Amino acid sequence: MRTRITVIDNADRVEGLRLAAKVRKTLEKIISVEIDPENFLPGVHRDEQSRAYFEFKTQNSDQVAKVLNNNGYTSCVEVKEVREPVGQGCQNCGNVVGPTLPTICPNCGFRDISACPVCHTEVSRQNYQRIDSNLFHCPQCHSQVRLRFNEPMFFGDGMYNQPLVVVIQE
Ligand SMILES: [Zn+2]
Numbered sequence: 001m002r003t004r005i006t007v008i009d010n011a012d013r014v015e016g017l018r019l020a021a022k023v024r025k026t027l028e029k030i031i032s033v034e035i036d037p038e039n040f041l042p043g044v045h046r047d048e049q050s051r052a053y054f055e056f057k058t059q060n061s062d063q064v065a066k067v068l069n070n071n072g073y074t075s076c077v078e079v080k081e082v083r084e085p086v087g088q089g090c091q092n093c094g095n096v097v098g099p100t101l102p103t104i105c106p107n108c109g110f111r112d113i114s115a116c117p118v119c120h121t122e123v124s125r126q127n128y129q130r131i132d133s134n135l136f137h138c139p140q141c142h143s144q145v146r147l148r149f150n151e152p153m154f155f156g157d158g159m160y161n162q163p164l165v166v167v168i169q170e
């Protein structure tokens with residue numbers, strides 16, 4: 001189990017990241033000793049609502065609450081326990097939203113996968129149901145689709161060709 005601290009206000013994107021880094025730094029003395037190498041998310045990330053957050057493991061949530069309170073952070077952050085495994089990061093910037101990879105990264109705007117070509121729903125590539133090799137079912141409309149990497153995968157300047165994964169109607 002990990003503890004996730006999220007900056008509630010995301011009106012100013014840069015300020016949100018800055019505040020998350022500051023809170024993390026304040027807590028460092030308590031949390032750095034309890035890193036779980038098996039399931040650990042380093043650094044500051046953005047969730048599906050684009051709010052800055054970070055995670056750590058602690059046996060001492062009372063002490064964390066106390067430090068947050070003493071530094072006046074209680075009203076700016078949300079503290080929550082997370083049990084799900086650490087999710088996959090954005091191919092472009094490494095941002096981890098949560099257990100499910102989004103179709104578009106809230107941090108850098110990178111499109112990981114195109115929408116379903118049949119029902120136009122935004123479906124994470126983790127949520128297509130595999131039938132065989134690259135043949136899948138859309139979980140929304142149940143159409144058969146093929147998933148393949150975009151070609152070329154990179155441009156000459158090393159940037160990814162978006163979307164990384166293309167969904168094709170069968
Ligand atoms: Zn990204």
Ligand SMILES: [Zn+2]
Pocket residue numbers: 116117118119120121138139140141142143
């Ligand atoms: Zn569909």
